[in-house]
Amino acid sequence: MADTKWTKEEVLELHRKLRGKVGIEGKSPINTMKDLSLLYTPGVADACREIAANKELAYEYTMKSNSVAIVTDGTRVLGLGNIGPEAALPVMEGKALIMKQFGNINAFPICLRTTDPDKIVEAVRHIEPVFGAINLEDIETPKVFDIEERLTEGPDALGIPVFHDDQHGTAIVVLAALINALKVVGKNKETIRVGVVGAGSAGHGIAKLLTAYGVKDLVVFDSKGAITNLRTDLDLHKMELANITNEGGFNGTIKEFQGADVLIAASKNGAVPHETLQNMKNDKIVFSLSNPNPEISPEDAQNFGVRIYATGRSDLPNQVNNSLCFPGFLRALLDLRVRKITNKMKIAAAEAISGCVAEEELQETKIVPEIFDTNIVPEIKRKVASAIS
Template identity: 50%
Template sequence: MTGKERELSVEERLAKAKKPGEDAKILHKFYGGKIETVPKACVRSFNDFSIWYSPGVAEPCKMIAQDPELAYELTCKWNTVAVVSDGTRVLGLGDIGPEAAMPVMEGKSMLFKYLGGVDSVPICLDTKDPDKIIETVRLIAPSFGGINLEDISNPKCFDILDELRRDCKIPVWHDDQQGTATVEVAGAINALKVVGKKFEEAHFAIVGAGAASLAIARLLLATGTKPQNLCMCDSSGILNLEREELKTKYRQKWEICEKTDGAGKRGGLKEALKGADI
């Protein structure tokens, strides 16, 4: 802190924390949403629509009909993803519905474009039924190069992702699982390098057992963490083989119990953290 700076009061900190939300209410209304569709191809005059639309467009259609892979060369499919949500687990807001989820899905689409140059379409579904979500994504998949699942409640998010990854012809990604897990495990790898400890020898404690935490546990194990070095704790205590109520109630948690047995630990958060490197 320099001599010219002063520590903010509690009231000033609270006001600073509230400002993005206040600005968001004004600016979302001003812009009427955060994204739009604009033409990519050149339109010199209305006559150019004979190329981009009828009759010229029939030629690339016939080419793709003969070889569907050409859709990646002749359409926007190669660089377009769908951001799909049912609005059941939005941020810390919970189940707020598909309409209320739209600002978040628009924001994710904006991030795709601004940070990665990837075009994105927000799609909020008016159903909470996992089978209907799976079927809908399957049906829209031909229009996209990838699917980003977003803010879908657990445990159904696991089955939706696993089922779509099994049979979709395009990549399917659940940001709350794989996105968070990728960042967390990458951070763990580099943190252990800094302190000179081998990844496979490190002991991990994961606080919470939601979609992100379970995905982190899965990726840690897939990356080389020894099962006996991984302890996960939910609101009821450490996930271990004594938690038999999870067998039918929460299959994904029980899988962690079977694989790790809570690193041999019993108890709650205090016991889970004991001896952990991360």
């Protein structure tokens, strides 16, 4: 593994030096009066009149076709919780930097000083003309589910795609990792038993996408136990999960869950008891996604005979991180002028990512590519285009 160690002093020094990780750079120099007339007044009026007559021409004549708004209210940032819009800005800048470097996308952090879902929806609707896609980021659940739904369905729906990275991005990369992990252990999606620990954005998205992919025996757990139709305390979003998962009707706790082939934890450190690991089947596959402290430590994974272990950390093998997905997926959404994201597109993206690891390279410690693999972005775009056609 490459050296990924850092200190707090290094982080703060670099942030202070940069004073922002992204900036605005002109694409055309203004060297003469003719340049000025073409790019600004009076020549720019011709482009304005064309767009006024046909708003779709904004994709051809402006920055819209390559611009993404990263929208947050700062209520669920990393493992820091509700830290507010200003404190969320460094994370959004980092995301914008990754989009630029790996997807050549111009992304803008939009950190809103409101936690009111109505005002967030209103703000996003008002800024839509500038952007080709929206990335919802680090907004608390279940509120974010309602925001996403309103922006994609009904009277508030936008004419551009809305990507919720904490949900969609995580699910895509988890599916990519699972596709390759199953190849390594010689199991298939139709017969495995999967437990998903956590029913927030990540767990919700993972459960829905794995079910759409064809995983049949899947149980989601929240802090009270298995999500099942027998429970009367579920909100609408957990009821949705109950309707598409847990066909066997298991209603116990995660500690009582036995016979799993795959365990995917998207919760918090300590959320998975040792008994659950002990009671898994042979060739155990465990994805422990909480950062910086995984729900299941590397030591516990080794002690309980986990064959394939993945985390969200860059200092361990098999980093299941959204950065493998969002530059390429958003690149595809922009270039293909997608209006609404579908499961078919997400599955295509997952298959593209998994395919970036050659069959001869697959092993317990290599089930996903590294972010620096230059094949990822074009492969995602190619696969998503095929899924649309």
